[in-house]
Amino acid sequence: MKIRAFAALGALTLASCVTQEGEAVFPNLFEPAPETAVEALNRYYEDYPESKLPRAPEGVPLPAETAVIDRILVASCNDEELDSPTLAQLAEEEADLFLMIGDNVYGDRDGRDYANNQPELEEVRESFADLADRAEFQEVRAKFPMMVAWDDHDYGANDAGRNFPFKNLAERIHETFWGLEDQDVxxxxxTYYARSFGPEGQRVQVIMLDTRFFRSALTKTDEYGAEGKERYMPAPDGSYQDMLGSAQWTWLQNRLQDPADIRLVVSSIQVMPTVHGWEAWSTMPAERERLFDMVEKTGAEGVVFLSGDRHTGFIYEERDVLPYAANELTASSLNLSFATESAERDPRQIGTAFPLENYGVVEIDWDAEKISLVLKDSDGQTARRNDIAFSEIGVD
Structure with missing residues (x-):
C-alpha cells in the first residue's frame, strides 16, 4: 500500500505541474485521463526533458560483426562516489570488449525503499552524472567497446523488481546514459539486448538479460540473517514466479537459436548457486529450471553465464543441468568489498570465494579450443581461474 500511495501522490503532484517552459505536463487535452497513478507517471516520463538525462562520455564503437574477439572484461558493483583503483587497473588491460553488468552506480543510497525515493529519480540521475565525471571511468570508456546491464542500484531501489513505480524513467536514464535509446533495446x-561478433566457427554471442524490469516479487525469508536464508527463500512450488517477463523469454528463446559458437549469457544476479539467501535465480526455482530447459530445448551450444551483484567473486561449474557442463563467472565488486574472507561454499564452486575487489576476464583460445574464466584482483593478478575445453560446453 505504501508503494501505491506514494506513486499516487507523486503522480498527482506531477500532473498538477507545468514544465519550465510553461507547457502543461499533459498538453493533449483530448487524450483520455490516466486511470492510475502509475499511468500518469508514465505519460509524464514519455516527455521527460532529455536535457535532464546524463550521458556517458562518447564511447568506442562495438567490434564489427565479422571481428574475431578473444578477450572480454567483466565487472560490477562500482560506487561512483568512491575512487575505483580496480577500475583504473582494468583500464590497463587489453581486450576486445568490456561488459559492465550491474550496480554500475549506486543511485539509491539515500532512498533504499520506494517511499524514500522520488518520482524524478534525482539521485539516480546525479549518480550517473558523477560516474561520467570519474577519470577512471573515462579511461575505460575511451579504450574499450562496452555492453551494459543494470541491477537494482542503477535501477533505482534496492532489490526492486516489476513493481518499482518509477521503472520507466529508470529505463530512460539507463538507455540515454549508455547511448542505447536509438538502438533496438x-x-x-x-533493457535486454544481444550482439554477435565473428565469423562462423569463431562467433561469440553476448546476451544481456534484464532481471529487474519484469521480475515478480521475491519470497521473503522467515529467519532474517540466518545462513542460507539471509534475506529471501525459494518461492514455493506452484507459486507465481517470473524473472524475465513473457516478451523477454520469447526473445531469449529466439536468440539462443541464433548461430553462435560461444554464448555469454549475462545476468546481473547469480544463476547457478543455491546455498545463499540473497537475490539469485535460486529464489525462483521454476524460472531457473526454465532457463536451463530453454538452453537444452533450443540446442544452444557454448553457453556460459556471467553475473555480478554479490560483492564477492566466484567461479562455478556443474554437470547435468545442461546437455553439457554449466559454467558461471561472478565478478563483483570493483570498489565495494565488504570482507577479506568468505566461508560460503556452494557444491558447484571451483575454488574458494574471493571477496576482495576484483574484475573478470573471459579468455577464448580459438586455436587451443578452450575458454577460460578468470578473476583478477585490484592489482591485475589472477586470483581464480577455470580453463574449460570447448568440448565440455558442447562446442564441436
Missing amino acids: GQWPG
Whole structure:
C-alpha cells in the first residue's frame, strides 16, 4: 500500500505541474485521463526533458560483426562516489570488449525503499552524472567497446523488481546514459539486448538479460540473517514466479537459436548457486529450471553465464543441468568489498570465494579450443581461474 500511495501522490503532484517552459505536463487535452497513478507517471516520463538525462562520455564503437574477439572484461558493483583503483587497473588491460553488468552506480543510497525515493529519480540521475565525471571511468570508456546491464542500484531501489513505480524513467536514464535509446533495446520495454561478433566457427554471442524490469516479487525469508536464508527463500512450488517477463523469454528463446559458437549469457544476479539467501535465480526455482530447459530445448551450444551483484567473486561449474557442463563467472565488486574472507561454499564452486575487489576476464583460445574464466584482483593478478575445453560446453 505504501508503494501505491506514494506513486499516487507523486503522480498527482506531477500532473498538477507545468514544465519550465510553461507547457502543461499533459498538453493533449483530448487524450483520455490516466486511470492510475502509475499511468500518469508514465505519460509524464514519455516527455521527460532529455536535457535532464546524463550521458556517458562518447564511447568506442562495438567490434564489427565479422571481428574475431578473444578477450572480454567483466565487472560490477562500482560506487561512483568512491575512487575505483580496480577500475583504473582494468583500464590497463587489453581486450576486445568490456561488459559492465550491474550496480554500475549506486543511485539509491539515500532512498533504499520506494517511499524514500522520488518520482524524478534525482539521485539516480546525479549518480550517473558523477560516474561520467570519474577519470577512471573515462579511461575505460575511451579504450574499450562496452555492453551494459543494470541491477537494482542503477535501477533505482534496492532489490526492486516489476513493481518499482518509477521503472520507466529508470529505463530512460539507463538507455540515454549508455547511448542505447536509438538502438533496438530502446524500442521495447526493458533493457535486454544481444550482439554477435565473428565469423562462423569463431562467433561469440553476448546476451544481456534484464532481471529487474519484469521480475515478480521475491519470497521473503522467515529467519532474517540466518545462513542460507539471509534475506529471501525459494518461492514455493506452484507459486507465481517470473524473472524475465513473457516478451523477454520469447526473445531469449529466439536468440539462443541464433548461430553462435560461444554464448555469454549475462545476468546481473547469480544463476547457478543455491546455498545463499540473497537475490539469485535460486529464489525462483521454476524460472531457473526454465532457463536451463530453454538452453537444452533450443540446442544452444557454448553457453556460459556471467553475473555480478554479490560483492564477492566466484567461479562455478556443474554437470547435468545442461546437455553439457554449466559454467558461471561472478565478478563483483570493483570498489565495494565488504570482507577479506568468505566461508560460503556452494557444491558447484571451483575454488574458494574471493571477496576482495576484483574484475573478470573471459579468455577464448580459438586455436587451443578452450575458454577460460578468470578473476583478477585490484592489482591485475589472477586470483581464480577455470580453463574449460570447448568440448565440455558442447562446442564441436
